Amino acid sequence: MRIGIPKEIFPGECRVATTPEVAEKIKKLGFEVVVESGAGDGASFSDDAFREAGVAVIENAAEVWAGSDIVLKVRAPSLAEVDLMRQGGCLVSFIWPAQNPELMDKLAATGGTVLAMDSVPRISRAQKLDALSSMANIAGYRAVIEAAYHFGRFFCGQVTAAGKVPPAKVFVIGAGVAGLAAIGAAGGLGAIVRATDTRPEVKDQVKSMGAEFVEVEYQEEGTGVGGYAKIMSEGYQKAQADMIARQAMDVDVIVTTALIPGKPAPKLITVGMVKSMKPGSVIVDMAAEQGGNCELTVPGEVVVRHGVTIIGYTDLPSRLARQSSTLYATNLLRLLEELCPQKDGNIVVDMDDEVIRGATVIKDGIITWPPPPPKIS
């Protein structure tokens, strides 16, 4: 089978779904690989680098789409891109089926099969395919780099001949994959790091990374369906708001990552809290795309409000495109290995395999999302 990688067309998207090194490994599974010319430019993978890896470089996107049995992409395709897809072909990409019903219908009409990287079950066996975690890890790191860039002081404390510099204080709200990466990056730069989360089980993870876990003074179980967060009671929210208000006055940087699957992001940082922060403080709102954790966030933009820089970038993984392309490409390779156990250049979409079943959102033109709930053994 032929695997094609088109250039991403979403404005500002710099990632690419494979790299020359990973393409060589895909070829070892028996596939032919082609890329659209310039597909890797934004991630510093040149056409020549792909050619050296034995990958054919094709000028025209339409040819890549129509000529490939399997298309690998990063962003969900546009409706115009779906028009280019071969009837009965296969697409592997981020899809976000719940948010994109029109796209799902159009993809189903191609009679093809679609595997969504956002729908890979987050179970131990599927960790190597978990692109959500790969991208969240990069986003958390980059959030801290963006904060450091916009913050007017060092993150680390220093004693210099020109005076003593205190370390910056960084507060991370939501210690999931992105939050833990942010804790690691901020600690690495020498900041004092604190973090909070509604899920009590993350406390030990936060502490093991050398950060302080800030508790909410209210007893409530914060873990919901599938181990994810849930909407908390009014009483908890009030106690949490008091705690965040105290932190906002004290810290220099807040990185917020708080998300509840399928719900708008909880609003945790009010206008009043922003006003209470020290001049020159920075907020990075990693929940910007889902409505933001801060009342003043503008998705996709950096704004200064009441002397505080509020970063609402929604493309943090793309801002580290070479790294994110490399990890994403490896997640796709691991999926292809699952789909092609015989290493004969053909895929078998085994709907009895829990991981493949979860990721497959359309099978031969039939919408198969959402998957049935996991069996309780």
Ligand code: NAD
């Ligand atoms: P996420 O991006 O959905 O949420 C980010 C964090 O925000 C979470 O830690 C959440 O608890 C927290 N949060 C939500 N509302 C909050 C609030 N009001 N105040 C403070 N914090 C709040 O989460 P994620 O990083 O994608 O992953 C979290 C879950 O997924 C965990 O259960 C984790 O163990 C699981 N997971 C499993 C695997 C695997 O087994 N393969 C991989 C990754 C993640």
